[in-house]
Amino acid sequence: MDAVMAFDLGTTHLKWVVVEEASGLRLWEGRDNVSAVQRGLASEQDPDHIWRTIQTALNEAKNYGHIARVAFSSAMHSFVVVDAGGRPLTKSWTWMDKRGQDAARRLRRQGESVRLHHLSGVPLHAMSPLVKWLSIKDSLPPQSRPVSLKDYIVYQMTGRWATDYTTASSSGFLGLDNRWLPEALALAALDPEQLPALVSMTERIGDRKGLFDVVVGASDGATAHLHLNIPSDGTVGVLAMGTSGALRTTQRTPADNPELFSYSLGPGEGYLVGSAFSNVGNLLAWLGHTLGGSIEQLIDEGLNALYQGRPLPLALPIGLENVRHGGGKTWRGRG
Template identity: 30%
Template sequence: MKNNMNAIGLDLGTTGCKAVLIDAEGNPLRSTYRSYPLIKTEPGEATQNAEVIWKAVQEALLDLKAVNADGLSFSGAMHSLLLVDGQNKPLAPALTWADTRPLDTLADIPLEARATYLKTGAPLKTPYHPAKITYLQKKQPALFAQAHQLVSIKDYIAFQLTGVWKADIGLASSSGLLNLHTGHWDEDIVKALQVKSLLPEVLDATDLLGNITPDAATHTGLKAGMPVFAGSSDGGLANLGTGAGVQDTVITVGTSGAVRSMVTSPQLDARGRTWCYFLSRNQMFAGGAINNAGLLIDWVRRMCFPADTFEVLFKEAAEVPDSEGLLLLPYLTGERSPHWKSDLTATLHGLALQHTRGHIARAALEAVCFSLAEVHDLVSAGTTRVLVTGNITRSPLWMQVLSNVLNRDLVVASSVDASALGAAMVTRHALDNRLGELTYKVQYALGFAPQPEEAALLRATREHWRGLFTSIWKEL
């Protein structure tokens, strides 16, 4: 390996892409970001335009100015499903994890829920491919019949860069089609769904996927022939990018949120409330995801602070001592863990004359933390440290609320772009076979400790919050 080797990590998120360039020691040199919209033209829809994302990727890579980089790997948002025709063109926008329309055909999936979960580590619910495939087969059969490939958004971007259709084990295992015990597409599942011939080959995270084509080089500023490696999911790579080990729980908050712990073998929940995926063929992680995190805070900003920035929202939330009895069930887009109900809706309860928009903002911050705590309690047993990454780390108030809700110390990694950094580390390991196991050591910026009085108050508020949920959604 060259002493001056530079590696690129490209993170393809729900609403934006990040590119980071690191040196041979793993130190970030520079990074870029481009946003793109989540399409919501009808009730329940949450899709992405693959060609718009490809344009954003080109701009981000050009801005990165990494013509001398030695390799690239990916971090991809989980659960996206894109239909591609025989000319390698998208047939329709890609369905994302947030699209709730497959709820309409959930009962038509030709699989048994318990057996599928035990094989794949993925509950048989709307974010996953069995539900999306069944929905498209039932609701848009003519469109589905034209499909030549079933891929993720990340697979599509990789094809644009290399001209090769391949999947990675991380995103494949988050689809609900991959057998967690064999590391391959599950024969029974793909046969029942009649999609075996539509799925690409699955590679390990550090496997060579292809090389930058001359055309892609022209549009990205990368050098033609540069190796491109398969990468993995944003969730798994966020754990890698924070330096997490088997004794750590990692919480990531972006548009959505997740709580994850590294495991050495499949870890499944008796009630199917959590999931378990591959990071690479030799590493797994278990956890749960919530739908409404930054997405909820952005909604509150648009509704209550339309002329102001997020800084104003957090400032006014900090000016009130607590939410003063105001409770917010945050389910604008249903929920994944632990309830797995796409038809859950949001509720603002307890609104009184003394409440201001600052109280609403504070209740929203608390609601996200309560939702994360529901998952934390299921997957964090035996871990000794909680690492936090994502946009939440930019707000000391929000971090303190989370520490108080969990009643645990929190540690913040020095980089908030953990998934992109994790992808860059995949590139680094792929280029240098002397590095051994896929790991990364990072510096930690600061920590937060629970404040006893505030923690006790929020513990009581959380019980009221859970009681509100139960009173509205009694069947759960």
């Protein structure tokens, strides 16, 4: 029986599920990303370690049905530089990486921040892959190219460079008109051919061995909305909680607000609009460890207190960005 395998390339965890068309969920599994490193301004993952983990998971998944399709979601703003042969020249910088902050400050001083936000929908920030590229481009060999972690994994599977609009929109290189932004390319000294082909999140590409189709997928923020079938009229917001958190809505037009992110969902599909905050996952793990109880219990108790008008405690946890819970732990479930 055919099955679909889906991977989520998270900031601190790699997760996957196998769903069989007839019998439903067969497997869910996840692992702490032991390749994730935070040191100084750097926050990065090893893309090849993640690729090897995915290969192992694919091999083990054969026990749960014939894998006909493999799909992806991924954290936003990841950044990998590869050479002309597709080999990584850097690790995968996560959204938490701050090495681009000097480049971001320089662009703000030059008055570029308002213009770039107006054209791309993405505020100028150190986590932007455009800014990360600008911070190191002068030290890179010719024909280097910036890609996302998901782009790199899809390339390893298929031999084709392709990115969906939601991932491209989080890079700072995509315009709100769903085309690579000439102004960003000029700043980066890049040709459009050095960036992946823009495709729908439902685009299917055959893998190198002809065993299954790879569904390019989308950013985690987009998939969190789309699977809930949220209307695109801006009337419903979604609070997403992972390593970081975000409050976003979907609407037909981008936001006219310099503080908000407007991510394209693709031509004619509208925009994912909102903003993010950091350390939700670490905060919940810390609270659970300190107060006892599961994350689900903590959320339920907090929501009940809000509904009943009871006061909530104010907590100021310090240094959570360097806290790691799990130590390489693997968790698993079977349907």
